[in-house]
Amino acid sequence: MSNRMTNLLVPIVSVILGLLVGAVIMLVSGYNPLEGYAALWNGIFGDMYTIGETIRQITPYLLAGLAVAFAFRSGLFNIGVEGQLIVGWFAAAYVGVAVELPKIIHLPLAIIAAAVAGALWGFVPGLLKAKFHVHEVIITIMMNYIALHVTNALIRTVSDGGDRTENIFASASLRSEFLENLTEFSRLHLGIVLALVMVGVMWFILEKTTLGFELKAVGFNKNASQYAGMNVNKNIILAMVISGAFAGMAGAMEALGTFEYVSSKGGFTGIGFDGIAVALLGMNTPLGVIFGATLFGSLKYGALNMPNAAGIPIEIVEIVIAVIIFFVASGYIIRLLLLRASAKKKEAK
Amino acid sequence: MEYVIEMLNIRKEFGTFVANDNITLQLQKGEIHALLGENGAGKSTLMNVLFGLYQPEGGEIRVRGQKVDIANPNVANDLGIGMVHQHFMLVENFSVTENIILGSEPTKYGITNKKDAAKKVQALSEQYGLNVDPYAIIEDISVGMQQRVEILKTLYRGAEILIFDEPTASLTPQEITELIQIMKRLIAEGKSIILITHKLKEIMDVSDRVTVIRKGQGIGTVITSETNPNDLASLMVGRQVEFTTVKGQAFPGEEILDIKNLVVQDYRGVEKVKSLNLNVRKGEIVGIAGIDGNGQSELIEAITGLRKVKSGTIFINGKDVTNMKPRKVTESGVGHIPQDRHKHGLVLDFPIGHNISLQTYYTKPISKSGIIDYNKINDKALQIIKDFDVRTQGPGELARSLSGGNQQKAIIGREVDRDPDLLIAALPTRGLDVGAIEFIHSRLIEQRDNGKAVLLISFELDEVMNVSDRIAVIHDGEIVDIVTPESTSEQELGLLMAGHTGHKESQDLTKKGEDQHVE
Numbered sequence: 001m002s003n004r005m006t007n008l009l010v011p012i013v014s015v016i017l018g019l020l021v022g023a024v025i026m027l028v029s030g031y032n033p034l035e036g037y038a039a040l041w042n043g044i045f046g047d048m049y050t051i052g053e054t055i056r057q058i059t060p061y062l063l064a065g066l067a068v069a070f071a072f073r074s075g076l077f078n079i080g081v082e083g084q085l086i087v088g089w090f091a092a093a094y095v096g097v098a099v100e101l102p103k104i105i106h107l108p109l110a111i112i113a114a115a116v117a118g119a120l121w122g123f124v125p126g127l128l129k130a131k132f133h134v135h136e137v138i139i140t141i142m143m144n145y146i147a148l149h150v151t152n153a154l155i156r157t158v159s160d161g162g163d164r165t166e167n168i169f170a171s172a173s174l175r176s177e178f179l180e181n182l183t184e185f186s187r188l189h190l191g192i193v194l195a196l197v198m199v200g201v202m203w204f205i206l207e208k209t210t211l212g213f214e215l216k217a218v219g220f221n222k223n224a225s226q227y228a229g230m231n232v233n234k235n236i237i238l239a240m241v242i243s244g245a246f247a248g249m250a251g252a253m254e255a256l257g258t259f260e261y262v263s264s265k266g267g268f269t270g271i272g273f274d275g276i277a278v279a280l281l282g283m284n285t286p287l288g289v290i291f292g293a294t295l296f297g298s299l300k301y302g303a304l305n306m307p308n309a310a311g312i313p314i315e316i317v318e319i320v321i322a323v324i325i326f327f328v329a330s331g332y333i334i335r336l337l338l339l340r341a342s343a344k345k346k347e348a349k
Numbered sequence: 350m351e352y353v354i355e356m357l358n359i360r361k362e363f364g365t366f367v368a369n370d371n372i373t374l375q376l377q378k379g380e381i382h383a384l385l386g387e388n389g390a391g392k393s394t395l396m397n398v399l400f401g402l403y404q405p406e407g408g409e410i411r412v413r414g415q416k417v418d419i420a421n422p423n424v425a426n427d428l429g430i431g432m433v434h435q436h437f438m439l440v441e442n443f444s445v446t447e448n449i450i451l452g453s454e455p456t457k458y459g460i461t462n463k464k465d466a467a468k469k470v471q472a473l474s475e476q477y478g479l480n481v482d483p484y485a486i487i488e489d490i491s492v493g494m495q496q497r498v499e500i501l502k503t504l505y506r507g508a509e510i511l512i513f514d515e516p517t518a519s520l521t522p523q524e525i526t527e528l529i530q531i532m533k534r535l536i537a538e539g540k541s542i543i544l545i546t547h548k549l550k551e552i553m554d555v556s557d558r559v560t561v562i563r564k565g566q567g568i569g570t571v572i573t574s575e576t577n578p579n580d581l582a583s584l585m586v587g588r589q590v591e592f593t594t595v596k597g598q599a600f601p602g603e604e605i606l607d608i609k610n611l612v613v614q615d616y617r618g619v620e621k622v623k624s625l626n627l628n629v630r631k632g633e634i635v636g637i638a639g640i641d642g643n644g645q646s647e648l649i650e651a652i653t654g655l656r657k658v659k660s661g662t663i664f665i666n667g668k669d670v671t672n673m674k675p676r677k678v679t680e681s682g683v684g685h686i687p688q689d690r691h692k693h694g695l696v697l698d699f700p701i702g703h704n705i706s707l708q709t710y711y712t713k714p715i716s717k718s719g720i721i722d723y724n725k726i727n728d729k730a731l732q733i734i735k736d737f738d739v740r741t742q743g744p745g746e747l748a749r750s751l752s753g754g755n756q757q758k759a760i761i762g763r764e765v766d767r768d769p770d771l772l773i774a775a776l777p778t779r780g781l782d783v784g785a786i787e788f789i790h791s792r793l794i795e796q797r798d799n800g801k802a803v804l805l806i807s808f809e810l811d812e813v814m815n816v817s818d819r820i821a822v823i824h825d826g827e828i829v830d831i832v833t834p835e836s837t838s839e840q841e842l843g844l845l846m847a848g849h850t851g852h853k854e855s856q857d858l859t860k861k862g863e864d865q866h867v868e
Contacts, residue, residue, distance in 0.1 A: 210711045210719050217707070220698040227655060227685070227693040228707040229676025 006338055014334050018327030022320035026312065035310040036320070043305025044298045050305075052183025055192055056258060058297030060085070062195040063250035064275025065282060065289040065296075066202050067118075067243045072284045073206060074239030075219030080125060080140025081247040082272025083147030084118035086265070088251025090151040091117035093262035094158065096168025096255060106171040111194070111252045118248020119241045121147060126240030130233035136240070144268065152264040164263030174257035189257030196290075198246060203286040205242070215239050247272065274300075281329060299324060353378045353413055353510055353541050354399070354430075360407035361394055368394040369405070372567035374543075374560045376510065381532060381542045383556035383573070385549075385585055387782040389740075389752040391565040392545050396512050399543075400432050401425040431503025435515040437495050441488040445481055446470050449502050473504050478534050493524035500531065511535065512543045517551060518780050521640055521808065522843070529555050547585070547782040549578040550811075563587055586784045596794045599818040602631030605771050605802035606652070611661035613647040621647040623826035624661070629771065634793060634803040636817030638810065640846050644826035645806050646688060649775050652804075653685050654678040655693075666770055679708055684769030686760055686777050688806070694760045695748045701756075702730035702744025705763045729766075737762035738788070754785035761792055772796050775806040790816050810839045824848045 023033035044054050064081050071078035078084075092114035101109065125139035159165050174189040182188075206212040217225045218235040226232050250271060255262055278296050282288025299321045306317045327334075354376040361369040368391045376382045386392045397403045399410065401419040409416055412428050419425050425432075439448050446467040454461045467483040474481045479497045487495060496516065503511055513532070517525045532542055532555055544556060552559055553573060561568040561584045568584050583589055606629040613622035621644040629635045639645055650656035652663055654675040663671045665681050673681070687693035695704050706715055706726045715725045730744035737758045741751055748756060757777065764772060774793060778786040793816055797803050807813050813820055814834045821828045822845040830845050 208720055208723075210716050210721055213703070213710050213721055217696050217699065217703075221692075221696045223692045224694065224696045224707070226675060227653075227687060229674070229679050231674075 006335060009338060010331050010335050011328065013338065014328045014331055015324065017334070018324035021327065022323045025320055025323065026316060029312075029316050031310065031312045031316065036306055036312050036317075039306045039309035039312075040299075040302045042309060043302035046305070047184065048182065049184040049186045050301075052179070052186030052188035054298050054301045056186065056188045057301040058293050059189075059191045059195050059257070060250040060253045060271050061274060061278050061293035061297045062192075062289060063198060063246050063253065064271050065278030065293045066195075066198055066286070067246035067250065067272075068275045068279035069282065069284040069286070069289050070202055070206075070246060071239055071243040072279060073219055074215040074235065074243075075222070076126075076129070076236065076239055076243070077137050078122065078125075078140055078240065078243045078247075079137050079276065080121065080143045080272075081243070081250075081275045082268050082270075083140065083144035084121040084244040084247035085251040085254075085269065085272045086144075086147040086151050087121050088114035088118040088248025089255045090154060090251070090262050091248070092172075092252040092255035093165055093168060094154075096172035096260070097158075097166045100169045100171055103171040106169065107174070107256070110168070110172040110256055111249060114248040114252035114255065115245040116248065118251065119245040122240040122242075122244020122247070123237065126237035129240070130236040144272075148265060148268065151262070155262060155264045165261050167260045168256060172256055173260055174253070175260070187258055189253075191253040191257040194249070195253070198249065199286045199290060202246070202289075206286070211238070247275075250275070277325065277329065281325075295328065296325070351378050351413075352376060352411070354543075355411040355414075356395070356399060356408065357411070358408040359395060359398060359405050359410075361391075361398055361403055362406050368565055369398065369562075370565045370567075371408070372560075372562055372565075373408075373570075374567075375570070376541050376543055377557075378541055379536055379539060380557040381536060381544055381555050383544045383546060383552040383559040384562070385547060385552060385559050385581060386562040387547060387585055387784055388754045388780075390562050390585075392562060393514065395562070396432070396514065396543070396545060399425070400430060400512065426506055426508075429507060429509035430512065431506060431508025431510070432512045433496065433499045433503060433514065433516060435518055437499055439487045439495060439498060443487060444483070445485050445487065445490075445498050445501075446483045448487060448498055449483075449505050453506070470501060470505065473501055477504065477531065477538060479531065491524070493520055493527065496520070496524075496528070497531070500535075508540070510541045510543070512545065514545045515547075515780070516544070517546070517548060522810065523640075525551070549581050549783065552581065553578060561585055582783050585782070595791075596816075597798070599633045599797060601633040601818070602800065604628050604630050605666055606804065607662075607664040608652070609662050609664075611648070611651060611663065612659040613644070613651045613656060614659050615647055620659070621826050622651065625823075625827055627821055627828055629802040629804050631770075631802055632797055632800050633818040634797050634805055634816055636805045636807060636813040636820045637823050638807070638813045638820050638842050638846055639823035641808055643823050643846075645775070645823060647826075648823075649685070649688070649773055649806060652678070652773065653683060676708075679767075682770035684764035684767055684772040686757075686764055686772070686774040688775035688779075690753075690756055690760055695756060697747070697749040699748055700745045701734075701739070701741055701748045701751060701759055702726055704748045705730045705733050705744070705759060707763065709767065733759065733762035733766060736766075737792075754781045757781060757785065757789065761789060765792060765796060769801065771802045771804065773804045773806070776808065777805070778807075778809075778812060786812075810842055813842070814839065822846055 019037065026033040026036050043050060045051060064085060067081045067084065068078055092110045095110040095113040121143055125136045125143060128134040128139050129136045155163065155165060174191045176190050179188045179190065206216065214230045214235050217230060218232050222232050274296055278289060278292035281292035281295065303317045303321050306312045307314050352375045356372065356374045359369050359372045372395055374384065384392050394403065398405050399419065401421045401424050410419060411417065417428060440451065446463055449470055450466045455466055456462055470483040479501060481494060481497050481501060516528060520528060535542060546552060556573045558570055558572050559581060560570040563585060608625060608627045611622055611625040612620060615621045625648065637645060647656060651658050654673050654677065658672050662669060665683060668681055670678050670681050691697060696707065703726065706729055709715060710721060715722060727744050733739065734741060734744065739758045739762065740755050777789050793803055793805065805816055817834055819831055819833055820837065821831045822842060824846060825848060
């Protein structure tokens with residue numbers, strides 16, 4: 001079997017296997033898998049409204065995935081995308097409600113605020129890693145909790161004891177009448193354009209700039225990078241800052257597009273953590289992140305339709321979705337099985 | 350004659366690439382059989398076939414006359430085949446015994462029975478004169494000792510046939526001598542040995558017969574006592590090879606590198622370089638001879654800016670570079686072929702083309718205002734690959750998949766191409782075959798003849814003697830003497846390296862024996 005054939009077959013076989021095992025789970029739980037999958041399909045592609053909502057769901061996954069992937073490419077495990085996203089969300093919403101400015105200034109300002117907040121949240125673990133060799137996983141996990149509770153407190157402060165802010169001014173919103181009309185008034189917003197531009201930005205940084213060259217070199221081999229005269233510490237900090245900025249922008253998507261406000265949270269959004277899976281599914285490449293985010297966003301959003309349309313309890317739905325993603329992530333095993341099957345065939349001949 | 354192992358007409362393919370083509374190797378009982386070939390000739394592949402890691406596409410393997418199918422390493426173990434790997438497979442913070450029993454732990458009432466195992470290890474160690482402490486922790490013992498643990502591991506598992514894969518690559522001359530004794534002892538106790546190597550001297554010293562392979566082809570088997578290093582080298586490379594490097598007279602000019610009273614500490618704060626003075630002039634090669642661990646690494650790291658200097662000064666071209674950042678040192682005209690090419694020399698997961706521009710990626714014409722022109726990187730890579738005969742599929746191939754010799758050629762090409770005034774070459778030929786060594790030595794001499802200063806650090810006396818114009822002997826962080834190759838002998842150098850200054854040779858020899866014991 002040629003390489004290209006295998007590359008094409010692996011994702012297809014993975015998804016089919018995932019769907020099959022998911023079907024078995026639904027069957028033994030006493031639900032009709034055909035109805036379940038029909039509901040899933042309709043939940044993703046049913047009409048223009050659901051398509052719009054699916055794309056809206058994909059948007060923050062794209063940016064969170066980029067954040068994780070960017071750090072991975074620089075040899076860092078940024079598990080703090082969640083926290084960086086939360087502070088970005090708050091910063092964007094705060095700029096959105098605190099002042100009213102012409103849209104051409106207000107909207108970019110709110111997005112930049114989110115990126116800066118996220119970058120700052122990434123800077124701290126980056127600095128600690130570079131200067132004191134503290135492992136970034138520990139710091140970023142802790143920074144997640146700090147982000148969650150600090151923003152909750154700030155939200156109470158700015159809303160005079162309430163648990164959500166006012167809606168942002170229209171001048172800071174990412175919503176677009178054109179997209180709403182196109183998708184039967186879904187919440188699809190312009191953020192998807194920004195997210196796709198950022199995919200291009202990440203590709204450009206990594207593949208075209210000297211900064212990207214250094215980041216990748218440091219990610220692969222710190223000793224050789226130092227030998228070659230690169231500033232390893234500077235690169236570690238920069239990688240975390242840029243990664244944090246992507247994560248902050250993912251927060252801006254929620255603040256300026258989907259919700260247009262920020263409310264205090266009982267727990268994490270999960271988007272930042274799912275971003276890890278998105279990045280890994282996409283093998284940490286910019287294009288791969290588009291694939292991972294699309295898979296994650298579609299399944300997550302489409303799954304919401306399964307309890308309503310097919311009467312499958314949300315717990316079963318979550319297991320089924322997890323199984324499908326599990327199989328896609330196990331592409332390596334599938335590849336191995338395919339290779340072995342083709343080797344057997346060869347022997348039989 | 351009885352053969353314990355017969356590998357007959359072995360063929361191994363990887364896709365369209367034929368790694369082993371019709372190779373035959375017959376190991377007699379009680380002999381040391383050398384397997385000789387250049388890097389990438391297919392020696393490791395052949396041994397991996399024997400050890401069950403690869404399945405051959407053709408040919409057959411017989412053990413003690415019986416045709417066998419070695420499906421995996423466990424089968425090889427059961428057949429009494431043991432392998433002493435080049436890169437030791439040891440758990441650093443486990444004891445010797447724990448490492449030896451790893452994977453087949455003896456148990457008593459369900460609990461690992463280390464005590465009996467340690468006794469058995471002790472007994473084996475004594476039987477073969479290995480002198481290994483069963484309770485020592487791996488990270489505390491020397492590389493030579495670690496290798497003996499690897500040997501014990503195979504003996505413990507009942508190996509009758511031992512495969513040594515490049516066993517001397519990381520050993521000091523002293524340890525090599527001891528290893529050779531151990532191998533002879535193993536033979537005396539009835540074992541048989543396959544020795545994989547490309548060092549002709551060792552083959553002449555220990556082996557009974559030699560099987561030569563070249564580019565995957567079996568060239569033939571010769572009896573060691575009926576051949577000589579020159580013939581072996583020609584068989585291996587396929588052409589005549591020069592042994593003593595041809596070089597003309599040196600015409601040294603003004604000083605390029607000037608080190609005064611240099612003190613450098615290692616990471617634990619121990620002084621490894623102690624008030625060291627050294628200079629290297631234009632148009633000469635200064636070789637630093639010394640036993641590993643006498644401050645060579647710290648010295649180079651201090652010159653290149655990778656390690657902080659405690660006191661003293663380093664001048665390059667009259668410019669003070671003491672404690673400058675590596676990039677500033679590089680830009681001051683220093684090229685550096687690092688000691689460990691995998692750790693420092695290359696980003697193994699980068700394409701070889703990227704690696705060739707590892708220090709110049711940010712400079713014009715490759716890069717303008719922070720944007721890299723990868724076409725320029727590619728062009729540069731193609732030029733180096735051509736000029737330095739780097740055998741690779743192209744600039745896009747990962748550095749990891751090149752053979753050691755070709756990786757080293759790429760590094761040397763990269764460093765020489767920047768046209769540095771001072772070229773530091775640390776163990777530039779470590780682990781390379783004669784063809785590559787010859788090439789690298791001639792390149793170093795070419796640098797010298799172009800009026801550059803070359804500082805060569807090597808653990809191999811042959812290399813220091815052949816290539817250097819002056820030899821600085823380092824011992825315990827100090828240059829104890831500076832001699833010329835014409836006025837010294839390997840013996841004198843050996844004594845100097847061991848810390849014996851002056852000329853009380855007979856006395857020193859007895860003292861040397863004692864030192865050995867202390868270790």
